[in-house]
Amino acid sequence: MADEAKGILGHLPPLPRAALNNSVIAMEQAYRTRKGLPLLSDADIEALKAGQPMPWETGAAAPPSAPAAPAATAAPPAAAAPPAAAAPAAPAAGISAEVAGWVAQGKKWSKSSIAAEQARRGRKNLPPLNDAEITALLGEPAEAAAPAAPAAAAAPAASAARPASSVTQAAPSAAASVARSGTSTRYVGTPAVGTSKAAAAGGVAAVGPEDNEVNRARRRLVWSAVAAFLTAWFLAFFRFFLPRTLFEPATSFKIGYPEEYGLGVDTKWQQRYRIWVDRTPDRIFVIYARCTHLGCTPDWKPSENKFKCPCHGSGYDSEGINFEGPAPRPMDRAHVEVSPDGQILVDVSKLYQWPKGQPSQFNDDGAYLRA
Numbered sequence: 286m287a288d289e290a291k292g293i294l295g296h297l298p299p300l301p302r303a304a305l306n307n308s309v310i311a312m313e314q315a316y317r318t319r320k321g322l323p324l325l326s327d328a329d330i331e332a333l334k335a336g337q338p339m340p341w342e343t344g345a346a347a348p349p350s351a352p353a354a355p356a357a358t359a360a361p362p363a364a365a366a367p368p369a370a371a372a373p374a375a376p377a378a379g380i381s382a383e384v385a386g387w388v389a390q391g392k393k394w395s396k397s398s399i400a401a402e403q404a405r406r407g408r409k410n411l412p413p414l415n416d417a418e419i420t421a422l423l424g425e426p427a428e429a430a431a432p433a434a435p436a437a438a439a440a441p442a443a444s445a446a447r448p449a450s451s452v453t454q455a456a457p458s459a460a461a462s463v464a465r466s467g468t469s470t471r472y473v474g475t476p477a478v479g480t481s482k483a484a485a486a487g488g489v490a491a492v493g494p495e496d497n498e499v500n501r502a503r504r505r506l507v508w509s510a511v512a513a514f515l516t517a518w519f520l521a522f523f524r525f526f527l528p529r530t531l532f533e534p535a536t537s538f539k540i541g542y543p544e545e546y547g548l549g550v551d552t553k554w555q556q557r558y559r560i561w562v563d564r565t566p567d568r569i570f571v572i573y574a575r576c577t578h579l580g581c582t583p584d585w586k587p588s589e590n591k592f593k594c595p596c597h598g599s600g601y602d603s604e605g606i607n608f609e610g611p612a613p614r615p616m617d618r619a620h621v622e623v624s625p626d627g628q629i630l631v632d633v634s635k636l637y638q639w640p641k642g643q644p645s646q647f648n649d650d651g652a653y654l655r656a
Contacts, residue, residue: 295322297333299383299409304336379417393424534558536634542627543569543654550603552585560619560631561585563604570653571619571631572605578612592616606639615639620651629654 296313297305310330317324329339380388387394394402399419406413414422494500540554540562546569551562559582561572574582581596591608592601599610606615617636624630637646646652 295320299411300338300342302336305333307334310334379415380421381412381418384414384418384421388421394422396423399423537630537632539624539628539630540571541629543623543629543656550585550587555582555585558631558633560633561605562629564656565604566656568653568656569621569629570647571621573617573619573633573636575616576612577607577614577616578610583616614641615647618647618652621654622651623654 296309296316310325310333314324316322325333326340329341332339399414399422403413405411534557538558540558540560546562546564548564548566551564554560554562555574559574561574563570563572576583576594576596576599578594578597578599581594583592583594583599583601586593590603592603592605594600594610594612597611599607599612601607601612601616604615605618607613615638617638620632620635620637622630622632635651637649637652639645639647
């Protein structure tokens with residue numbers, strides 16, 4: 286954005302500059318209309334389009350709006366007039382021609398305008414404003430020159446050299462220090478638009494929460510929540526690529542040697558493999574502990590010498606044959622065989638059944654072992 290205190294140049298960059306297009310020139314004309322500055326002439330526009338200096342830039346160093354010479358010729362007879370006319374000419378000793386033109390317009394600069402001009406000069410590799418120029422742009426020369434006049438009248442030649450030093454001493458005011466080392470000078474042109482430092486660079490107070498312990502704790506809490514959320518999503522995404530397998534117990538296993546089992550029902554494998562080992566005088570077989578009604582696990586009642594289902598009351602004898610309740614058929618028997626090491630090998634993936642009204646499979650090979 287342009288600064289209203291750039292004088293004749295307005296938005297235009299200083300020399301040397303590249304050729305400007307019609308849109309940039311139209312924007313400059315609109316800016317000058319809003320600020321009450323003289324509009325660009327046809328000759329100025331042609332020079333800007335060609336990338337050449339404007340007519341007033343190639344002639345005198347200052348714009349033609351500074352009538353210093355007529356003021357000097359207006360009062361030639363008076364001998365005291367030259368000291369009065371020397372007041373506007375005094376800044377020329379420490380002020381550049383461009384700054385002198387700005388001062389001649391009579392417009393006072395603000396602190397932010399000076400800071401922006403300092404930043405512009407830093408970007409364009411131009412010499413920065415010195416203390417005298419800053420003081421003149423702020424409108425302080427008139428105040429500093431008033432006390433210097435009596436000193437010049439009272440002292441001879443030695444005091445004549447003192448006003449220049451007094452101006453130099455008065456220049457480092459608060460505005461000059463702010464313009465040279467403030468936030469505006471450091472950050473103009475460097476931060477991204479929309480950041481807090483960019484707002485300070487434009488002379489606008491940054492609006493935001495105070496940097497205290499409470500706000501820092503809030504920020505830590507928010508960032509912790511964001512990190513936890515992202516971590517959870519990452520774990521869920523990673524879990525998607527892992528196989529979803531179910532770890533079931535083995536269907537084939539060994540239960541010891543035949544000599545380890547006596548007559549009757551042995552329930553020591555009920556919790557681990559859901560089987561009962563049943564031994565009769567002539568055979569050993571394994572009953573799969575699952576009710577044939579709805580699949581519940583019956584209980585062995587040694588005092589009653591039967592299996593009793595706790596769900597619906599189905600009853601089975603010591604060999605798993607149903608005799609009461611809603612059970613439609615006897616309980617299934619698992620495949621058994623003797624392994625090479627002499628132990629009983631049980632395979633519950635292969636079951637022998639006795640369907641209702643059909644032949645029994647309990648006498649097939651593998652349904653029992655001979656005792």
